[in-house]
Amino acid sequence: MASKGTRGTVRDHPGFNANEDAEALRKAMKGLGTDEGSITKLLTARSNSERLKIAAAFKNLFGRDLVDDLKSELTGKFEKLILALMMPCLLYDVHELRHALKGAGTCETVLIEILASRTCAELQRIKQAYKEEHGTELEDCITSDTSGFFQRMLVVLVQAKRDPDGRVDEGRVEQDAQDLYKAGEDKWGTDEEKFITILGTRSRTHLRKVFDQYMTISGFQIEESIDRETSGHLEKLLLAIVKCVRSVPAYFADSLYRAMKGAGTCDDTLIRIVVSRSEIDLADIKQEYRKNFGKSLYDAIKNDTSGDYRETLLLLCGGDEYV
Incomplete structure (x- = not known):
């Protein structure tokens, strides 16, 4: 999803060249050791659509799958974050919903976060992509994995029949x-x-x-x-x-605050929100975070994470200033 005219922190890269980027990534992973810093700097400075073009160029130039190479070179939370960046935006939502419904137990937090925050148009695309990817309806998976009024509210949201925004009776x-x-x-x-x-x-x-x-x-x-x-x-x-x-940005700011407060960090939530909103409204989320919690999102991430994982999140965050 291109970010022109939006409130994202990640934008298309000026002078983008997929072949040059593919060669740089190959160099960063070839031989002994991996240059994690180069991978991080390059991928966070490219939009999602550009990353997908890099993956295609990587396959053409080297006959190798970029995602597979990244999986073999990286580990832990850093690997999870980088692989999330390499997934098409729409399929990332689908992947997270599928994992929430089909993992060990149902992850209600993910269902709530995605289905409550997406627009009707986004939900329609998610439903279609879910069916194409998994051969089953998202609604059927929800009804088989949830119950009661919680289930009924989720099903209503998945119907995506909310009145058009701006309409007031x-x-x-x-x-x-x-x-x-x-x-x-x-x-x-x-x-x-x-x-x-x-x-x-x-x-x-x-x-x-x-x-x-x-x-x-x-x-x-x-x-x-x-x-x-x-x-x-x-x-x-x-x-x-x-x-x-x-306010959708205020909702995500609150979710990020909760993910990082107290003992331990909910890295799954941190990754999902930063990646999925980086080309949509992460700049607004940063403003809401500072306004509502008296400190910057940048500082919160800096204090709560470490290593290449932290560096990648901070680059996606777009610095400590307002955007």
Whole structure:
């Protein structure tokens, strides 16, 4: 995905030459030892579409598979990060969803993060690519691996039938806010179906107005009510949807903060967000991170990671300044 006109930190490289880059990578991996620094500097300075062209040139020039060579030369988190960069953007989402559903147990965090944050157009492409890659429907895999209202909310999101962004039904704003209030705060028990229908089908612009109206009616932010009225994976999913409605970059900034706070770092989350948003809105995510947590994302990564893995993440992050 080219990043021109977007808020990504990774852009097309001026004077890009796939053959020269392929030769540089071959040199970095040939013989005794591997020049990890050269691999990192080159791949982080190329867009995803350029990396794919380098892989094609590598095959033409040397009759070798670039990804296979990288796998054999690199290890650990650094290897995982570099291989993520070499995957087409769309297929990276598909790969992460497949791994979340078909690994040992279901990784609900990945399902929540991807399905709550992607646009309807992106979700449609993900579903099509998932079917092409794995010969099965994404929705079928979700229904076989999840249950209850959590499953129903995921299925609604995968339908990708949310109203087009910008569409606001002024006459329905008040009604939706009242319905959410009656479904939660105003009754004994919770009418989860009402939350699922409204949060899963209305446009983000419409929902922002609903949330404002909800605050007027109830005296609570919608997040506070979800926190009180639901629990477990459903609560996390509904909160993720609300956060993405308010601001997708702020949602990812929050996810990155949580991935790095406390004992240990959730490297899978760190890799997935930095790689998948590097050509879309990582510059905005950096701004939200600084605004909401009082320090830069760059410094957080620097303090929480090490080695070639850290260097690669920092280069993808695009420095410590605003972009």
